[in-house]
Amino acid sequence: MAAAAVAAVLAALGGGLWLAARRLAGARARGLHGAEESALMRGKTVLITGANSGLGRATAAALLRSGARVIMGCRDRERAQEAAGQLRRELRQAGEPGPEGPGELVVKELDLASLRSVRAFCQEEEPRLDVLINNAGIFQCPYMKTEDGFEMQFGVNHLGHFLLTNLLLGLLKSSAPSRIVVVSSKLYKYGDINFEDLNSEQSYNKSFCYSRSKLANILFTRELARRLEGTNVTVNVLHPGIVRTNLGRYINIPLLVKPLFNLISWAFFKTPIEGAQTSIYLASSPEVEGVSGKYFGDCKEEELLPKAMDESVARKLWDISEVMVGILK
Ligand SMILES: NC(=O)c1ccc[n+]([C@@H]2O[C@H](COP(=O)([O-])OP(=O)(O)OC[C@H]3O[C@@H](n4cnc5c(N)ncnc54)[C@H](OP(=O)(O)O)[C@@H]3O)[C@@H](O)[C@H]2O)c1
Ligand SMILES: *[C@@H]1O[C@H](CO)[C@@H](O)[C@H](O)[C@H]1NC(C)=O
Numbered sequence: 001m002a003a004a005a006v007a008a009v010l011a012a013l014g015g016g017l018w019l020a021a022r023r024l025a026g027a028r029a030r031g032l033h034g035a036e037e038s039a040l041m042r043g044k045t046v047l048i049t050g051a052n053s054g055l056g057r058a059t060a061a062a063l064l065r066s067g068a069r070v071i072m073g074c075r076d077r078e079r080a081q082e083a084a085g086q087l088r089r090e091l092r093q094a095g096e097p098g099p100e101g102p103g104e105l106v107v108k109e110l111d112l113a114s115l116r117s118v119r120a121f122c123q124e125e126e127p128r129l130d131v132l133i134n135n136a137g138i139f140q141c142p143y144m145k146t147e148d149g150f151e152m153q154f155g156v157n158h159l160g161h162f163l164l165t166n167l168l169l170g171l172l173k174s175s176a177p178s179r180i181v182v183v184s185s186k187l188y189k190y191g192d193i194n195f196e197d198l199n200s201e202q203s204y205n206k207s208f209c210y211s212r213s214k215l216a217n218i219l220f221t222r223e224l225a226r227r228l229e230g231t232n233v234t235v236n237v238l239h240p241g242i243v244r245t246n247l248g249r250y251i252n253i254p255l256l257v258k259p260l261f262n263l264i265s266w267a268f269f270k271t272p273i274e275g276a277q278t279s280i281y282l283a284s285s286p287e288v289e290g291v292s293g294k295y296f297g298d299c300k301e302e303e304l305l306p307k308a309m310d311e312s313v314a315r316k317l318w319d320i321s322e323v324m325v326g327i328l329k
């Protein structure tokens with residue numbers, strides 16, 4: 001009896017140690033410098049949507065450290081200012097800026113659930129834009145509509161970014177070579193573009209709608225890459241893996257299961273800076289200069305399911321998106 005209890009305690013301890021070791025080893029293996037070469041992005045302007053939290057915030061921190069002027073496009077000015085203040089403090093504490101110091105951080109209001117907000121954002125003059133990172137996202141929320149009546153996940157994750165990118169294309173072209181980075185998810189596999197009910201008025205399935213919006217991100221990237229051939233503006237899409245962020249805010253985990261969930265996510269999920277590596281890579285690495293229309297995970301190209309490579313669906317989605325956001329020429 002006593003032996004069994006001792007064995008159980010030892011097993012629990014061993015398990016805990018193993019988890020901790022895995023966590024630490026993982027952090028080191030995945031490389032936590034993030035800053036890469038310290039002046040790689042000097043003189044470049046990067047716009048990151050949803051930069052006040054999770055992956056966007058971690059991406060902003062790294063690119064700032066490599067010298068970029070980072071515009072944080074955020075829906076909530078207060079949350080964004082707070083995140084910006086924290087990033088500046090962290091940078092000062094790290095005390096490692098190169099000879100010319102770190103880049104610059106600018107907060108701008110951008111609500112992707114409002115076409116009006118997207119248009120207003122794009123009217124503010126910027127002399128150049130070298131990298132656009134479509135990162136903001138909303139995950140499995142209850143049925144909601146954007147200001148313009150779109151199903152929220154399709155509206156924010158796809159349509160808002162569709163309009164934003166289109167309105168910024170002129171500036172990206174005049175700043176070429178320039179890059180667009182789109183943050184999708186492996187969950188695209190469970191989605192479909194059901195053209196007959198894009199606003200989910202007939203039925204709403206929150207998992208399906210998230211997956212649909214992330215499939216739309218990939219189809220958008222591939223169609224845009226086709227349209228941008230020969231312009232020196234590239235566009236690539238990525239999945240970050242499973243990352244511990246605020247994305248799960250709408251998922252209810254029963255109180256009793258929470259500690260277990262926290263333990264598992266601590267041990268097995270990536271940290272935001274680990275999850276952001278592919279975004280940082282696609283935004284800044286010379287290795288992907290000229291690469292366009294590709295899907296990446298862990299800083300490597302990955303294969304897509306046929307449904308994400310369907311050119312006729314990609315074109316049809318593009319045409320319908322133009323009508324939905326009102327930029328039909
Ligand atoms: N975490 C993962 O495991 C995972 C896996 C696959 C893909 N992704 C993708 O990674 C991206 C970043 O997510 P995250 O994990 O970093 O989650 P997060 O911590 O929740 O960050 C999401 C960001 O998007 C912003 N956002 C939401 N709705 C917006 C709107 N209407 N207008 C402007 N910004 C809006 C949020 O702003 P507020 O703070 O104001 O809400 C926040 O800044 C998303 O596209 C997500 O689909 C994440
Ligand atoms: C909702 O969608 C997901 C993913 O597409 C699917 O696996 C699930 O069966 C759907 N749920 C219902 C109730 O239809």
Ligand SMILES: *[C@@H]1O[C@H](CO)[C@@H](O)[C@H](O)[C@H]1NC(C)=O
Nearest residue numbers: 173176177229230231232233
């Ligand atoms: C693209 O970049 C190449 C190499 O820098 C340059 O020769 C070419 O003129 C550029 N094309 C456009 C359309 O800007």
